[in-house]
Amino acid sequence: MGSLNSQPAFVLVRPQMGENIGAAARAMWNFGLDRMRVVGPRDGWPNTRAVAMASGAGRLLDEAQLSDDLPGALSDCHYVMATTARPRGLTKTVLTPEAAMAEARARIGRGERVAMMFGPERAGLENADIAQANAIVSVPVNPDFPSLNLAQCVLLCAYEWQRSAGTATDRVEELAGTSPATGEEVDHLARHYEERLEQAGFFFPETKAEGMRLNLRNMWSRMPLTRADVQMLHGILRQMVRWKTRGE
């Protein structure tokens, strides 16, 4: 279980539909966040529709901190961010989700408690809410089509929190029990093909033969072959030779 010593709180301000509260809980927990706060939910609390939608993330609702008003929800926080699609004339730092979560992580690392506010579904946060934040977070959506819903906004922010940890490896090779072929194995493969193709009359005409051998050798080296690939490629060639020998 997380605490505000290790992660930001996500504060849902006057959420309307229980389904959206549940979907927000799921979105948070997908990326390991479990500190939810709820301010003045329209349909009271607890909310059975929220619970039904949250399914495996229901614990976030059980443990959510309920407040009547925003100051009550933010009273213990050192740094508060407000998500909004439309920064409306308030003089305030505007951060991307990425920059916001880098800031959150830096501050939490210094022992601060951080909160991120999300507004009600229809209208979003009011200026009076935003005025209580230290910074604005705005997702850089297509200006012709800014249609993120509450759970999607929560999802992108939670994703950026996870990404800011820098623990995800950008690129891994899934080798599934196999290992990359060694240079020697690739060389055996190349020679096996070259010998059989020589017999089969592949390197023709003679004037092009050397270039063809070079291209073939280069292709084998360039491919990210595993041991299993090399075995399969040997097997293909052996089977073609058997087929010929059987003379069907």
Add this chain to the structure above:
Amino acid sequence: MGSLNSQPAFVLVRPQMGENIGAAARAMWNFGLDRMRVVGPRDGWPNTRAVAMASGAGRLLDEAQLSDDLPGALSDCHYVMATTARPRGLTKTVLTPEAAMAEARARIGRGERVAMMFGPERAGLENADIAQANAIVSVPVNPDFPSLNLAQCVLLCAYEWQRSAGTATDRVEELAGTSPATGEEVDHLARHYEERLEQAGFFFPETKAEGMRLNLRNMWSRMPLTRADVQMLHGILRQMVRWKTRGE
């Protein structure tokens, strides 16, 4: 309007609920992507529920390219990625959404066409689908709660596409002076080998045949094949058949 000269295609493979197709269109268009392809939608095409959900992003559905099968949807693409929560034993590069979109942007910058596949809601992509991709994309979700739905997965990938606009770095041209094979070319190659090896009795015993076909198909997709490689590999196989036919 975008084209595959400027953005990746998002390919929905056997999507089930129209609502999810519409939500995927919205998620794409939130981040300026509008090249959707749809393969074998369960409920036919066009889909009124998809249109109703897409609202302002309905144009993506009108312009979506419909295909009966995956090779048809990918035939013009040079680089294909498969999103999956659970890489299942296929030897394949696994990328985060961030790395995937950096790769996509670099390739598109070199004039390649790129596609990203998303599987059906319940089960996700099958191994036979994934075997047709060059790489796997996996969102680093909480392993205790991996519950992203189709539109959320699309949303995160589209978001990363947008984010990559600011961060794409120049890469060294690995294949200078050569052109990569398209999906159609690789598919022809795969089928050529499969047919001949079938005749030659390679897929034996019967109980292992399906797995052998999958591994072979996966190997071709995984290799960074150029057009020249594909021609050479066709030539090798044709020559082996000629050798057999001559019966020396």
